Amino acid sequence: MEQLGSQTTSLTPSDAVDLCRFLSLVPDPRDVRGRRYPAAALLCAAAAAVLTGARSLIAISEWVADAPQHVLGTLGFGIDPFTGLRPVPHAATVRRLLQRVDGDALDAAISAYLQARVLPPPSPEGKRPVRRVIAVDGKTVRGSRTKTATAIQLLAAIDHQGVVLAQRQVASKSNEIPSFQPLLDTLDLESTVLTADAQHTQHDHGAYLTGRGAHHVAVVKKNHPGLYAQVKGLPWREIPLGHRTRDHAHHRNEIRRLKVAVFRRIDYPGARQAIQVVRRRHDLSTGKLTIERVYLITSLSVFDATCAELATWIRGHWGIENLLHHVRDRTFREDDSKVRTGTLPRVMASLRNLAISVFRQDGETNIAAALRRTSRDYHRPLRALGLT
Known part of the structure; x- marks a missing residue:
């Protein structure tokens, strides 16, 4: 948490737009053994998916599963040395991380990112x-x-x-x-x-x-x-x-x-x-x-x-x-969501806050239209989050 608080002072405006640098400071709640996918990559993928209108864990997993190999590389997923490809995480992997991640740390990272994003x-x-x-x-x-x-x-x-x-x-x-x-x-x-x-x-x-x-x-x-x-x-x-x-x-x-x-x-x-x-x-x-x-x-x-x-x-x-x-109720249908396990309700709300805030900072007034436009190109959410 102290690192998140001091992050904005050590970054230049051009560096501060990189969401991954902030999410990398969120502690990984998983056991060290068996970690196949970096927590920061999974969190960045979830954030990018919500920026395209994903309302549920299933929608987030489907967006990641359909992502091209170069997009997975930009998000931070590594190459399997045996196949030469970047493996796609299973939906259960995404769910297990999001339901256990520290909500305070995630909100602190998102807050620091949004405050550093615009001068x-x-x-x-x-x-x-x-x-x-x-x-x-x-x-x-x-x-x-x-x-x-x-x-x-x-x-x-x-x-x-x-x-x-x-x-x-x-x-x-x-x-x-x-x-x-x-x-x-x-x-x-x-x-x-x-x-x-x-x-x-x-x-x-x-x-x-x-x-x-x-x-x-x-x-x-x-x-x-x-x-x-x-x-x-x-x-x-x-x-x-x-x-x-x-x-x-x-x-x-x-x-x-x-x-x-x-x-x-x-x-x-x-x-x-x-x-x-x-x-x-x-x-x-x-x-x-x-x-x-x-x-x-x-x-x-x-x-x-x-x-x-x-x-x-x-x-x-x-x-x-x-x-x-x-916007969270009507566009993202938040009240219709039935996620209740662990920190999932709060984490999903935080990701929706991130998407809405990024669009507002970029001058968008119609969030539904911005979501539709972003969903038509895999590179648009990555650019919006400073990942490319």
Whole structure:
């Protein structure tokens, strides 16, 4: 794990795109005796197969079995000295490795690879540096549920472009709150903005982010009655409107209004401002009008962010569901998957995160179309992962 954390500092941008160099640091859980295929080659093959749309272990094995000899060589499979050919691993070999691999180590390798793959954008001249915005959100892998065990839950840190930066499995018989800080320990949070739902509006989380030099935009609900009453009780009618947008999509009109109030003292670590967002939705199909008020707090001052930026970040957090979770559920049919053995559910989710993140970094907006295009040529997933 220490090697994975220091890997990004020793690689140049041209070297950092090679996924195999990162996956080679993931410990091989198999016994030394009888290892015929390198673990890094098997993991690279699984990642490449998922990049072409493989949804299951069988699909991954079929992709590897059909791969040309030179592709197997690029992935890292050796030549049999007796036949002169590169043997193809059996589906059971792939399954045994993926169900035993260390999920934390694999996620750390993928996280380090994605962070090293793209250099940060330069700041515009004469303007404030562009802030990095990270959302923390959880997802339940419903297909992993068994008669004796609940479905596993994964907590992820995702930037607002849909790139997964870190992932951690929530302990059974627990919730996301204890996993919040360990998830973010591996990331550089200096000057970033963290968005999260009301579950993570915890005093310990606020103090942790302040200590790491990060800012937060946190939702306040009735699960914190004192803080909620303090924010809701502000004279919002007298506070001027800070930002307003109007959109038409999905057969409905939506108007969003945002107001910001500077607080002398908010009962939350580092909090400087309170925010009210009012969403009015008019469903054109039914004629129904709904009004929703959401209250938030932020450690950003009036000099750190404009009302337009706050509105963009708040809406961006709600959009994570479409950028990541919806794609895993609809495009990769994650909830229909019945893999339940060992670490398989988490590993498959990690490989899907990798595929989606690589496409997002490459500017793809339609992940399904990107998968179809990548599947038409064996060299395309290898190029995308920096293997060629």
